[in-house]
Amino acid sequence: MDNKFPTKTTRVLTTTPSFHQIRRWIRGDSHNLTDARKRWQEALKSAKSAAQFSLCLDFLDENICWDRSAMKAMCQICRRGDNDSQLLLCDGCDLGYHTYCFKPEMSSIPDTDWFCPECVSQATRRPCCLLCCRQTSRPMITCCECDRRFHCDCASHYKKLEPNQKNWLCQGCESLSKDKESNNNRNKRLRKISQKDSADVNNRENKSRKTKMKCRRRSNVELNSKNDSLHFTEICRILIADLDTHKDGWPFKSAVDPKTCPLYSKIIKKPMDLSLIQEKLTTNKYTNAHDFVADIKLMFNNCKIFNEDDSAIGKSGRSLKKFFAKRWRELNEISSVDFL
Structure with missing residues (x-):
C-alpha cells in the first residue's frame, strides 16, 4: 500500500503515516515555505485520527524557532520588548519595530507586505535610514556599535549631534550601554x-x-x-x-x-x-x-x-x-x- 499522503483531490488518510512521511510530503520537492505551509494545512484538514493530528503538530513544533522568537519580538530601534500591540514585524526578516519609534511616527499598520530599512538596504544596496525608512542624499551617520545608518537630522531628534562626530551611539545601543553600566555598578x-x-x-x-x-x-x-x-x-x-x-x-x-x-x-x-x-x-x-x-x-x-x-x-x-x-x-x- 502506498504510504504517501493522498493527492489534493482525495484528502483522505486511510493509514497512519510516520512523522518522516508527513515531513517529506509537506516539504515535497521544493523548499518554498509557502508551498510547505499549504501542504501542512492540507495534511491537517485530512487528519482523521488523533495520531495523524499529533504528527502534524509535531511537524509544526519542529519548524518553529522558539529560541529566536523572543529576540525578534524586541524593537530594533529602542531595543525594548514592551507594547507588543504596536510592534510591526518585517515580512522579510521577522524583526520588530515599534510604530511610534519611527520619525515621523507610523500612524497605521500597512495592509500589504512591509519590509524594514535593513532589508530594503540589503536589497537595493543603498543605505536606508532606520528612523524615517527613506533613501535620500541627506547626510547620514553610522552607529559605532550596531553599524546601522541614520539621517543626521532624524537622529538629532533623540540627541544633539556634534560636527564630524565619531564613536556615535544610536538610541538603542546607548540605552543598552547605560543598562550595562548600571548593572556593572550594581x-x-x-x-x-x-x-x-x-x-x-x-x-x-x-x-x-x-x-x-x-x-x-x-x-x-x-x-x-x-x-x-x-x-x-x-x-x-x-x-x-x-x-x-x-x-x-x-x-x-x-x-x-x-x-x-x-x-x-x-x-x-x-x-x-x-x-x-x-x-x-x-x-x-x-x-x-x-x-x-x-x-x-x-x-x-x-x-x-x-x-x-x-x-x-x-x-x-x-x-x-x-x-x-x-x-x-x-x-x-x-x-x-x-x-x-
Whole structure:
C-alpha cells in the first residue's frame, strides 16, 4: 500500500503515516515555505485520527524557532520588548519595530507586505535610514556599535549631534550601554558586600577549626570530611571569581532587568546569575558540588534558550561555558577529591 499522503483531490488518510512521511510530503520537492505551509494545512484538514493530528503538530513544533522568537519580538530601534500591540514585524526578516519609534511616527499598520530599512538596504544596496525608512542624499551617520545608518537630522531628534562626530551611539545601543553600566555598578556593590561576607565566613571557619583542633576525640573520618568541605568551598570561590572577571562574563554578572527585557520572565522560569550563585556560596547554601554545578548549568541553559546563537550574549555564553568546564577540570586535578 502506498504510504504517501493522498493527492489534493482525495484528502483522505486511510493509514497512519510516520512523522518522516508527513515531513517529506509537506516539504515535497521544493523548499518554498509557502508551498510547505499549504501542504501542512492540507495534511491537517485530512487528519482523521488523533495520531495523524499529533504528527502534524509535531511537524509544526519542529519548524518553529522558539529560541529566536523572543529576540525578534524586541524593537530594533529602542531595543525594548514592551507594547507588543504596536510592534510591526518585517515580512522579510521577522524583526520588530515599534510604530511610534519611527520619525515621523507610523500612524497605521500597512495592509500589504512591509519590509524594514535593513532589508530594503540589503536589497537595493543603498543605505536606508532606520528612523524615517527613506533613501535620500541627506547626510547620514553610522552607529559605532550596531553599524546601522541614520539621517543626521532624524537622529538629532533623540540627541544633539556634534560636527564630524565619531564613536556615535544610536538610541538603542546607548540605552543598552547605560543598562550595562548600571548593572556593572550594581555588581561592584554586590562584590564588596560578598567579599566582606566571605571574610566574615572565613573568620568564623578559622575560629571553628582552631576550636576543633583542641578536641582530642575527633576521628579521621571527621577530619577528611572537613578537608573535603574546605576544598569544595575554595574551588567554588575561585571559579566564581574567574567567571566574574572573564571577558565574556559581563552578561551573567547580575539578574536580567525586567524593565530592560520584560519578556525574559515569561520565557525563563528559573533565572540564575553569578551574583545569586555568589550569594548562595557566601551563605553556605551549597552543601555539595552537584548543587553548585547545577546552578552554573542552569545559568548557561537559560542563556541558550533566550538568546540567539549568533548574538553577542549567545556567543559569550558558549565561550564562558567552555572556560568553566576547562577550569573545573584543572581545579579538580589539584584537589584530592572528585566532586562530580
